Amino acid sequence: MKNLNLIPLLLIGCLMTISVNNLNGQNSSGWMGDDRNGTVEGFNIPDTWPSELNKAWQIKVGESDASPVLLNNKIYLHVKLDDSETALCLDAANGTELWRTILNPAPEVSGPASGHPGPRSTPFITDGKIYTLGAGGIFTCLDAETGKVIWKNDAYTKVPRFFTSCSPLVFDGICVIQLGDSDSGIVVAFDANSGKEIWKLEGAPCTYSSPVLMKTFDGLILVQSETNLLGVSPKGEVLWKIATPIQRMNYNAPTPAYNGNTIIVAGQGSGTKAFSLTKTGTSWETTELWSNNELGTSFNTPMIKDGFIYANEARLGKLFCLNAKTGETTWLDETTLNRFASILDLGKVLVSLPANGTLIIFEPNGNAFTELAKYKVSETDIYAHPLFSENNIFIKDKEMLTCWSVK
Template identity: 45%
Template sequence: MKRKIMFIASFLMIVIFAANLYSQDWPQFRGPSRDSKATGFKAPASWPEKLELQWRDTVGTGDASPVLVGEKIYLHTRQGGDEVILCLDASTGKEVWKESYASASSTGPSASHPGPRSTPAVASGKIVTFGVTGILSCLDAGTGKVVWRKENPTNAVPSFFTGMSPLIVDNVCIVHVGAKDNGQVLALDLNTGNEKWKWSGDGPAYASPSLMRIEGQKHIIVQTEKNLMALNFSDGKLLWQVPAIPIQRFYNCVSPYIDGNKIYYTGQGTGTKALEVVKQGSNFSTKELWSTAEVGAKWNTPVLINGFLYGFTDLRKIYSLNAANGQTGWIDAATSSDFATIVDCGSVIIGFPSTGYLIVMKPDPKAYTEIAKYKVSETPVYAFPVISGNTIYVKDAETLMMYKID
């Protein structure tokens, strides 16, 4: 009897550990809802002096964030002359499957970032990737078998190559493809790759589309190279658009943050703006709520917590902004990086600038309060950390690492 009780206890411990390890899927760019929220994270009573590295694997070059679904973590990288899609066991880092295809790398000013930048999307047993030269692929997420692939024979890419991450909604893959002043937003059947609809107009920016649910409808919010716009998910028709023209040395790299019928957007070099989407009869329009020139970002989409936006400015400083009126809460004096990601972990915020430091801070609208800071990479980082429970995956220049916070 005692042996049986010990066996049951051991089994339950394994189940609890597994549930904790895979408590949060991160299946696409900026997380499950594209709002950079990581649920299931529990801040330790006392933060450790350092994070414990569980494993490290060399996976290839690239700035695309890893994605996590169940017990598998997926990456899109570059190895030699190929772009590679990898599936690894999330607990051990061991390779489950690998699929590769020949692809040119970026050239010119972008040559220092030759690998994919677009984060894969996983849904309905499929994984969709978008290569640095515009090759769009859909694979079986369980086996790595190619379901469909669309080449880019005309090499139509933005000036600095691709940066848009695919979106999957109701078994439809949404992508913004093309080149400067000549882009197409495509809605493709996830199972076949067949086109359901196409919108043509502005070229793609380096931001990524998101889904807005409003008045019982689904709208695709797209930051193009010079406009912010909404397309009807059902047919691709343009619902509204507002100018979002970047000034010199800015290129619309920031994906907008959507909160109900409100949108917060930045990245043009002119600060941050908030607008509200309203329905008038059968049509939709926008109303600007506020605009501030004091705080803006170049790369980083903020997070929204209890009515305040938190992020990294284009002057490389962490900030807090009142989402109701655009008034600055605070701007920290320390200089960090203008390229950074930030994740809402509930009781804490985790910022991750390209310097390789994980910065843990309180979501405090009154003052910047740093809780802990950890060096987790010796090379620059341009990908989101994947936070699942108290496990953190970090993709740097060429490796994927798994850390634990106990």
């Protein structure tokens, strides 16, 4: 990881004065969209991709690896400004700041994570509230309209080696997050309105993954720990678990992916595995369907689409595709990218954004890799996912937020 210079400036005004129209496209409630599967709706895919994108506006917002979230023409960010973790709300049309709330002093990020001093966790927005989780484990709920803090929890400040990275999951009035470190990791649920702790599940060594609601089974939460994939009820009961131990100094960072009753697990050094999940009465059964030991991911979550799995492999970030039923490798593109990457599903096309700042548009084709377009969208490293809405692409890099227009 490269060392990033601390940002000496507060949020500055627009560097460009071009505005984009009201955005009635994608609304993303949090990490990887509403269903945490990377599916994007509301983006106007051009018949022919242009030779280059137009930069509509760009502003300095602060350091973070957290992805921006778009809702009702407003962009929400969780960043480090000066010495504080800060929540920002911007007008998506032109980048104008609508409100800013200083949340807490930024933790001193040291050791191997020192090059990434800002928040890692993507905010979650629902029912007029925004939920943020800082790098040091401080969990905050704010009013999404005003930025006023509603409640805050700072009871769990132990962090894993690369600091807290879990993105909050909010549903049915509860907030579920992973906190702690590899020795004292927990899964904890808070009341979404009051912040009161509802339940706590101990013995789940903390890693860098985020929980996901598996909608195939009502209320089932998938939680990836350092040692196991857990199926957790909304009441905090462990219903089943699958051993997914890390290999050497690797990490269980990807969010679990699923399609129907099939769960896809990928991890650095562990390859990619598929499991089926069945429920009979109150009994659960997990069955391994296949294992591909050659190709896994490092930090990006695999994308499942039309019977195939797409991802960036763990070592050099090369794009690859697996048959979702058999695990067989159908293609591997030999272009070296970056293992820190994201993949999103725009419908007719897929997009990959490696940390090197090159946005790749390609066909969802299980037989061969077909690149449609490629754009350089940042000169600095990118760890946040891009946002797509109507004709616009929002990119959060080291310290800037840029709106690119496809028109």
